[in-house]
Amino acid sequence: MEYVVRENREISNGIYRLELEFDEIPMPGQFVMINCGGNTLLKRPFSICDHDADKLTIVYQVKGKGTYNLSKVKSLDTLEVTGPHGHGFDVFDKFNNILVIGGGVGIPPLLFLSKKLKAKNLKIALGFKSNVFLVDEFQKYGDVIVTSEDGNTGMKGYITDAIKDDIKNIDIIYGCGPKQMLKAVKDIAEKYDVPCQISVEEHMGCGIGACMTCACETKADVGFHYKKVCQDGPVFWAKEVVL
Ligand SMILES: Cc1cc2nc3c(=O)[nH]c(=O)nc-3n(C[C@H](O)[C@H](O)[C@H](O)COP(=O)(O)OP(=O)(O)OC[C@H]3O[C@@H](n4cnc5c(N)ncnc54)[C@H](O)[C@@H]3O)c2cc1C
Numbered sequence: 001m002e003y004v005v006r007e008n009r010e011i012s013n014g015i016y017r018l019e020l021e022f023d024e025i026p027m028p029g030q031f032v033m034i035n036c037g038g039n040t041l042l043k044r045p046f047s048i049c050d051h052d053a054d055k056l057t058i059v060y061q062v063k064g065k066g067t068y069n070l071s072k073v074k075s076l077d078t079l080e081v082t083g084p085h086g087h088g089f090d091v092f093d094k095f096n097n098i099l100v101i102g103g104g105v106g107i108p109p110l111l112f113l114s115k116k117l118k119a120k121n122l123k124i125a126l127g128f129k130s131n132v133f134l135v136d137e138f139q140k141y142g143d144v145i146v147t148s149e150d151g152n153t154g155m156k157g158y159i160t161d162a163i164k165d166d167i168k169n170i171d172i173i174y175g176c177g178p179k180q181m182l183k184a185v186k187d188i189a190e191k192y193d194v195p196c197q198i199s200v201e202e203h204m205g206c207g208i209g210a211c212m213t214c215a216c217e218t219k220a221d222v223g224f225h226y227k228k229v230c231q232d233g234p235v236f237w238a239k240e241v242v243l
Contacts, residue, residue, distance in 0.1 A: 002078040006055065008071070012133035014062045015105070016071050017049075020079065022056035028113035029088025029176075029199055029235040032058065033207040035080035036066035037073075044070075045204050045230070047109035047176070048084060049134075059108040059134065085207045089113050089197055089235050095171035096120040100142070101185055103127040103159060103177025107134060109199060110176055114141040123166065127159025127181065128152075160184035167192045175199070179243055186238040196238040202229040217242040 006019040026032075026048045033043035044066040050057040062071050073079065091113075098119040102110045107126055111134055114124060122142030126135060130152045138144050146154030147162050155162055160181060167173075167188060175185040176199035189196030205211035209231035218227045218240050227233065 001081060003056075003081050005073055005075055005077045005079060007075055008073045010071070011059070012131045015131075015133050016060055016062065018058050018060065018070065018073070020056045020058075020081065021054055022051070022081070023054055024084055026051050026056070026084035026112075027088040028091070028116050029109055030084035030086050031109075031207070031234065032056070032081050032083035033085060033204075034058075034070065036069045037079075038065060038069045040066040040069060042205055043080070043082065043207065045085075045207055047199070047234075048112055049108035050112050050115070059105070061105045082207065086230055086234050087232060089174055089199070091116050092172065097123075097169050097171045099123045099125065099163065099167070099170045099173045101125040101127075101159060101163060101173060101175045101177070101181075103181040104129065106175075106177030106181070106199065106201070110174065111137055113174060114138060117141070123163075123170070125159045125163045127162075127177065128154075158184070160188065164188065167194060170194050172196065173238075175238070182238075183243045186241075186243060189238050197235050198238045198241065199234045200229055200236060200241060200243075201234065204230050206230070 004021045008018045011017045031047045046058040049059045124138045124142045124144045128148045130150045132153045147159045173196040202214035205213040207230045214229035215226040
């Protein structure tokens with residue numbers, strides 16, 4: 001489907017916010033595949049950062065050819081987009097004390113999740129390398145802690161170190177970010193025996209379970225088996241995935 005671009009602008013160093021007219025209803029943690037134009041053959045996957053009525057927002061970092069092309073798109077241009085795809089975060093009514101933890105460009109899908117959680121006590125922990133983004137929007141939904149690796153904003157260091165002593169009363173953890181961060185989140189969840197869902201990133205070809213590019217190892221009753229990040233995920237129970 002072709003969707004009209006409402007806005008595409010840089011919100012932090014190399015980080016862009018793209019708003020599209022979009023008539024599907026996504027769940028938090030799902031993603032869309034976008035044809036970024038030029039001679040990029042494969043669509044690129046991006047998590048849904050927000051959704052309101054007929055507007056969908058993604059927040060992306062310029063990395064290679066596809067995201068560079070995307071950064072040049074202007075209001076009223078159209079983009080070929082498929083989705084929403086994948087299995088997103090499960091939202092449970094029974095949990096009141098929730099920790100949402102994200103790192104870098106793993107942070108965007110957690111905004112849509114935080115909006116949907118409506119938890120009594122929502123702690124939001126956001127880790128950046130240096131420049132921050134989306135922090136003021138997260139503040140609408142819970143108590144936000146920020147860390148940056150260079151100390152530019154918030155506490156200096158990794159976000160997983162900043163929340164270590166804060167887990168005892170948490171009912172569930174939701175995480176998204178780089179693999180090393182997710183490993184640390186998974187370890188913390190296991191140590192304190194807290195249920196935890198994480199969104200995993202793998203290179204993807206099709207986004208609909210056909211090409212098998214995004215297979216990831218998961219634990220089975222006996223041994224291991226492979227699941228497709230695009231279709232079975234990107235969100236999995238942390239105890240299930242091998243990172
Ligand atoms: C489910 C999912 C959600 C994502 N959500 C976001 C998001 O919200 N914001 C954001 O900035 N980035 C997100 N990414 C990563 C984003 O898809 C890549 O940064 C982007 O595809 C890079 O494309 P490129 O052409 O600029 O870079 P190149 O490196 O030139 O891409 C070459 C190829 O590798 C693939 N690729 C490169 N890096 C990744 C990666 N990290 N994950 C998957 N495929 C990759 C591209 O799709 C392309 O096919 C997500 C990835 C996945 C799997």
